[in-house]
Amino acid sequence: MRTVFFRTLLDSAERNERINLVVGDLGFGVVEPFAAKFPKRFLNVGVAEQNMTGIAAGMALSGKIVFTYSIANFPTLRCLEQVRNDVCYHNADVKIVAVGGGFAYGSLGMTHHATEDLAIMRVLPRMVVVAPGDPIEAEHATRAIIGHPGPCYLRLGRAGERVVHRPDVSFQIGKAIVTRNGSDITLISTGGILETTLRVADRLAADGIQTRVLSMHTIKPLDSEAVLAAARETRAIVTLEEHSVLGGLGGAVAEILAESGMSNVTFKRLGLPSAFASCVGSQEYLRAVYGLSEDGILKSLKPVLDLVGS
Amino acid sequence: MGARKTGIGSDMQWSEALAKKIRCHVLKMTHRAKSAHVGTSLSMADLLAVLYGGVLRVDPSSPDWPDRDRFILSKGHGCASLYAVLAERGFFPLAWLDDFYQDGSHLAGHVTHTGVPGVDASTGALGHGLSIGCGMALAGQRDSQSYRVFTLLSDGECDEGSIWEAVLFAPHHRLDNLVAIVDYNKIQSLGTVKEVLDLDPLAVKWESFGWAVREIDGHNFGEIEDALTNLPIRTGQPSCVIAHTVKGKGVSAMENKLLWHYRSPDEEELRQALAELELSE
Numbered sequence: 001m002r003t004v005f006f007r008t009l010l011d012s013a014e015r016n017e018r019i020n021l022v023v024g025d026l027g028f029g030v031v032e033p034f035a036a037k038f039p040k041r042f043l044n045v046g047v048a049e050q051n052m053t054g055i056a057a058g059m060a061l062s063g064k065i066v067f068t069y070s071i072a073n074f075p076t077l078r079c080l081e082q083v084r085n086d087v088c089y090h091n092a093d094v095k096i097v098a099v100g101g102g103f104a105y106g107s108l109g110m111t112h113h114a115t116e117d118l119a120i121m122r123v124l125p126r127m128v129v130v131a132p133g134d135p136i137e138a139e140h141a142t143r144a145i146i147g148h149p150g151p152c153y154l155r156l157g158r159a160g161e162r163v164v165h166r167p168d169v170s171f172q173i174g175k176a177i178v179t180r181n182g183s184d185i186t187l188i189s190t191g192g193i194l195e196t197t198l199r200v201a202d203r204l205a206a207d208g209i210q211t212r213v214l215s216m217h218t219i220k221p222l223d224s225e226a227v228l229a230a231a232r233e234t235r236a237i238v239t240l241e242e243h244s245v246l247g248g249l250g251g252a253v254a255e256i257l258a259e260s261g262m263s264n265v266t267f268k269r270l271g272l273p274s275a276f277a278s279c280v281g282s283q284e285y286l287r288a289v290y291g292l293s294e295d296g297i298l299k300s301l302k303p304v305l306d307l308v309g310s
Numbered sequence: 311m312g313a314r315k316t317g318i319g320s321d322m323q324w325s326e327a328l329a330k331k332i333r334c335h336v337l338k339m340t341h342r343a344k345s346a347h348v349g350t351s352l353s354m355a356d357l358l359a360v361l362y363g364g365v366l367r368v369d370p371s372s373p374d375w376p377d378r379d380r381f382i383l384s385k386g387h388g389c390a391s392l393y394a395v396l397a398e399r400g401f402f403p404l405a406w407l408d409d410f411y412q413d414g415s416h417l418a419g420h421v422t423h424t425g426v427p428g429v430d431a432s433t434g435a436l437g438h439g440l441s442i443g444c445g446m447a448l449a450g451q452r453d454s455q456s457y458r459v460f461t462l463l464s465d466g467e468c469d470e471g472s473i474w475e476a477v478l479f480a481p482h483h484r485l486d487n488l489v490a491i492v493d494y495n496k497i498q499s500l501g502t503v504k505e506v507l508d509l510d511p512l513a514v515k516w517e518s519f520g521w522a523v524r525e526i527d528g529h530n531f532g533e534i535e536d537a538l539t540n541l542p543i544r545t546g547q548p549s550c551v552i553a554h555t556v557k558g559k560g561v562s563a564m565e566n567k568l569l570w571h572y573r574s575p576d577e578e579e580l581r582q583a584l585a586e587l588e589l590s591e
Contacts, residue, residue: 040452041452043448045475045479046475046479048478050437050441051441051444051475054438054440054441054442054444054472055441055444055479057441057442058442058443058444058446058447058448059445059446059449061430062446062449062450062453081438082438082441085432085434086431086442090423090431
């Protein structure tokens with residue numbers, strides 16, 4: 001996703017001279033083409049995320065579209081008050097990009113696990129929160145947030161995610177992509193766990209369970225229509241995210257369902273517990289530890305399927 | 311006073327009269343609102359009077375004029391002074407000052423841009439304004455714009471690490487269109503600056519980070535005007551004006567008293583303060 005993001009940003013910047021890129025001394029090997037091509041629209045502020053975000057707001061208030069870029073929690077949590085006051089309150093045209101959502105930097109340890117970012121960014125007024133599920137979504141999302149005036153948070157994986165969509169897939173901020181149709185249960189996924197979710201759906205289909213898969217690339221504004229349609233048309237809804245089960249996709253969907261008055265749909269959140277990963281491991285390893293591997297998800301789905309009689 | 315046009319250069323008598331008006335407004339506003347921060351609003355009044363008395367290129371009839379100088383009050387708790395000077399310059403009606411802090415009014419207790427003409431950035435959490443100013447100054451430099459960016463900081467605010475991120479940044483990028491003014495009144499929330507977290511030697515710190523620094527008496531109109539009309543201090547460097555000021559300046563009962571960081575004047579204190587200001591010429 002990172003590669004696609006930078007390619008798309010570069011391409012967009014060639015046609016839109018308002019686009020600027022501000023980094024906090026990270027992005028070795030990926031930011032150089034932008035810096036070389038647009039030296040007056042590139043800025044490395046050094047290791048100083050609070051300053052990075054305040055500067056981005058100041059540049060945006062001077063007419064620019066400013067991407068801030070760093071990894072994991074650095075462009076969001078380290079400078080949260082700057083994001084809230086300087087960016088969101090001023091409705092500044094700042095696009096915050098974090099690479100390494102979830103356990104993408106698993107082996108680097110808990111400081112580099114972005115596992116609460118969706119929840120925290122989601123509660124900020126005016127902030128649009130997008131977590132693409134594959135490189136195609138990442139490309140569309142990058143273009144979409146450029147076209148959306150105001151604060152946006154783009155949460156990317158890292159590199160090497162498999163392409164699951166066709167390039168011409170219809171992408172719109174706030175509109176889930178129905179990636180598989182089905183009428184038994186619905187799996188709603190956000191971010192890079194989409195590919196695993198689709199493999200789970202295929203396994204369920206092999207057992208005769210018609211599984212709908214929604215790629216919920218936009219956490220805010222959430223596509224409540226798609227959630228409510230799933231609640232009406234299928235018997236269970238399960239959310240999947242490489243993020244705490246508190247306040248992210250699972251929390252957002254729970255809010256919609258709780259207020260919908262639809263009590264006949266079974267609902268389950270799959271994600272990380274509210275805990276710090278205390279073991280060492282790669283993204284794949286940590287996903288498995290927390291039940292987010294293909295087999296782990298299938299195991300968690302078993303009681304749900306029993307309940308709805310599939 | 312609202313009729314005065316945008317201008318460069320200033321008229322010292324006019325600025326002094328404006329400063330007195332700011333102080334009278336601040337006292338009435340904090341009295342009515344029973345709000346805090348009267349001391350800090352008074353220490354910066356003379357600086358604002360000179361800035362809005364002619365230094366800043368702004369146009370009250372066109373507050374979003376793209377070529378205007380930007381002013382960011384990073385010490386957002388001193389907003390009573392800023393609101394007063396903006397109203398005096400005609401950015402919005404003087405009557406708005408009467409409702410400062412009140413339910414449903416325009417003016418909140420920390421600087422807010424929403425619905426308030428002339429405010430370039432909302433602040434209130436300390437340590438934000440200089441970074442926003444760096445962004446505006448960098449944009450101006452890169453786009454070859456002529457506007458300048460002024461930020462007014464408090465001394466206590468210089469405890470924030472984010473200030474020093476920005477202090478490090480601006481000289482590296484040779485932002486000589488950026489001016490930081492420190493209202494060095496030597497008193498912060500729970501004690502004197504010396505007691506809480508000593509900043510001295512403050513000028514040496516800014517200088518060593520690469521700023522061109524000038525120290526002035528922040529209540530001497532000649533010094534303020536000379537410093538703020540001869541900018542940048544050195545070409546290719548951001549300018550820092552450390553203004554030595556007195557918290558509560560202009561009201562003898564409030565001067566240099568920690569109490570007046572949070573206290574607001576009651577009826578009698580207001581009467582005495584206004585009488586003192588009227589007498590001072």
